[in-house]
Structures are given as C-alpha cells and as structure tokens.
Amino acid sequence: MATVGIIGLGYVGLPLAVAFAQADCEIIAVDTDPRKVEAVAAGESYIEDVPTELLREVSGRIAASTRYARLAEAQAVLICVPTPLTHNREPDLGPLIEATRALAAVLAPEQLIVVESTTYPGTTRERVAPLLEESGLAAGRDFHLAFSSERVDPGRSDFTLRNTPKVLGGLTSACAERAEALYGLVCEHLVRVSSPEAAELAKLLENIFRSVNIALVNELALLTDRMGIDIWEVVEAAATKPYGFMRFDPGPGMGGHCLPVDPFYLSWRAREFDLSTEFIELAGKVNQWMPYHCVSKVQRALNDAGRSVKGARIAVLGVSYKPGIGDVRESPALKIITLLKEQGAEVRYHDPHVPTLVDFALQSAPLEEVLADADLALIVTAHPSVDHDLIARRARLVVDLRGPTRRSGVANIVRL
C-alpha cells in the first residue's frame, strides 16, 4: 500500500488524510500550525466533517509533524494549503510557494505531487513545477505532477470524497495515470482532463457559477425589496420548473474560503490576457453589497418600531457562513456585526457551532437568553438545529435574512 504525504491539515487536508488512511495507506502529514499537528497526534479532530472517533480509528496510520523531512518517504504528496487573496484582492500564493519550496528540499525521484489547493490556470505548470525542479529533478520525467482540486462541501454527508467525481489533470499522461491510480484508492469516479490548466479552471468555473447565480438572486432580492414582492415566493415558484432552472437562494452575502475568494484568482489571471471578466466582478460587487443592504433592513425595521440602531439590543442568530458548520471565514455575519456595532447597537449572538467570536470578544449565549432581552432578532444563518418557530414566536421583532420563518404564520417578521 502507498505512503501518502499531505501538506496542510485543514478542511481539505485532514479529510483526505483520513480517507487515505482508511484505504490502508500510511500518511505523513505536515502542517506549519503546531496546534493542528498536536491535535492530530492526539486523535482530536477540529474539523466537523471528521468525527474524532473516526480519526482515532486511523490515527495509528497518520504521522503528523511540522517538519517536511519525512515526506521524502512518500510515494505521493498532496498539497492542501490555503490560497487566499491579498489586501488588494490579488492571489496570495505565499503559502503554496512556501510549501512547494519546502517540499522541493525533500523531493524524491518517482514521487507524484498533486496540487489540491484552488488556484488560477497555469499555477501548477508555471509556479509549482519550476520550484520543485530546483531540486534538480525534472517534472514529468523524474517526478510526476498533477492538479486535482478538492470538491468537499463542509457539512454535507450525501456527497463525500468517495462518491463525488474527482477531476484531475497531469503534466504528462504518465502523471495523470499515477494520479488516477492514487485517487482510485479513495474515489469511485475519476474525471481525467488533458492538462493541469483544464483541471484548475474547472474548479474555478464551479465556484464562479455559484457566485454568479447567488449574485443574480441577490440582485433580484434588492429589486423585490423595493417592489414589495416576496423574493422567497418567487424563487420557490421558479424552482417548480422541472428543467432549465437551478435554485439559488438569496442571503446576506457569500462566505467561506472559496466563493468570496476563488473567482478573483481568475479575474486577476484574465487581466494578463487583456480580458476583464465582467460576470465575476459584478457578482462580487452585488454579493459584497448584501451585508450593507441587510443592515439597512434592520434600520428600517427598528425605525418602523420607533427605535434607532443606536442603543438597540440585537440578537444575531447564526454567525457561521453556512448552516450546520462552525466556519466563520469571510462570513457575512462578521460584516453585519461590525456595521451594527459601528452604529451603536448592542450585539449578542447565538450559534451552536461557534462558541466564541474572538475578534468581537463575544461568546455565544443560549437562544432563549439572547431572545429574552433583544429588541430585534436577526437571523443571519439558519442552522437546522435551531428552532426558528420559537424565534418567530418569542422575539419582539425579527429580521430574517434566510427565510426559515416563512411558514411560521407570525406577522411581525421582516424578510430579505
């Protein structure tokens, strides 16, 4: 069985490490964050999709470290480090370059290296390959190189690594064959494309598709707000069409590590080719505007009740970026809380998945407690475990940005 190296033990890397360990592979796992390395070594999971019991079952096959040296023993190494944006919203390949350089220092002949991090087309060939070749080994000849992005959807159990088709593209056909043999251990369906660039762009297309469609329905929500039409009713009606329509719901904006970030990797790259990717920019603009629109809805709801935002006690319900998980990266709730506090609101929050918001020095309080003294309850993320009917009945005033109170039958609710 193979020895598989994993660089970056986050939302992508840890589930991959566990999946390969379940397939009887030995895992050499590397992360620069010693807390993650210690947690993995202790069999303590910090990723909701990886239950601690499951990690413990396979932890004997996972050797975690902050050091790269042992990666030389692996037959394959998967790079799963973050690909964020800089402050100027340009690709920040810093972690990927740092990881690649460190890997180059221990690269061994015949190894397969796969980039899993989402990035712009050309990264694997133009940025990763030359750095690895500083080892003196040639890509496609002395070692194999491929790109295959993860499609994990945190919190989802119906589609997993095993039954979600995995797209991969190799530098050469031998590289792609090696990648197919590796991923065949943990994935039922592999989709081979002709190059790393096609695989890199396929991943971006998936995320841009979501971003653009979310922006489209959000723009309609801005319009229906002025026209006095219920956007949820419109979306539900349109979604009854059995073909040619895919449902996207409006909301307070996009969050997570992918949708608010990845599309801009392509728009940045496109500028090198004298092309401005208008859909991507426009979708980003609309989605980034949504938290401001949501705060203006809060203002209006309080105004109609004879109150101002200043001094109002606002209970924010759900602060992670999507239901059922505790990830707050780029969550629109953070922007909304910032804007409300700037206007003098007293903000508390309830989120069963997010015990603390360190940046705001806030801790999640029990639902009944936050509702009891709130002037307004603001539903930002509708976790399935939260009783939204109770919120509708108990809160003095509700602003619902996600629609779970639609069928509550309670009148005093303002919706997006």
Ligand SMILES: NC(=O)c1ccc[n+]([C@@H]2O[C@H](COP(=O)([O-])OP(=O)(O)OC[C@H]3O[C@@H](n4cnc5c(N)ncnc54)[C@H](O)[C@@H]3O)[C@@H](O)[C@H]2O)c1
């Ligand atoms: N989270 C998702 O749902 C998802 C889905 C598909 C693709 N992706 C992509 O996968 C990549 C990783 O995302 P993630 O959500 O797992 O990120 P993450 O932040 O959860 O995990 C990345 C890990 O890499 C570690 N790291 C950073 N620099 C390192 C280095 N030089 N050497 C070793 N470790 C290093 C970090 O400490 C962290 O633990 C990104 O490119 C992301 O766009 C994420």
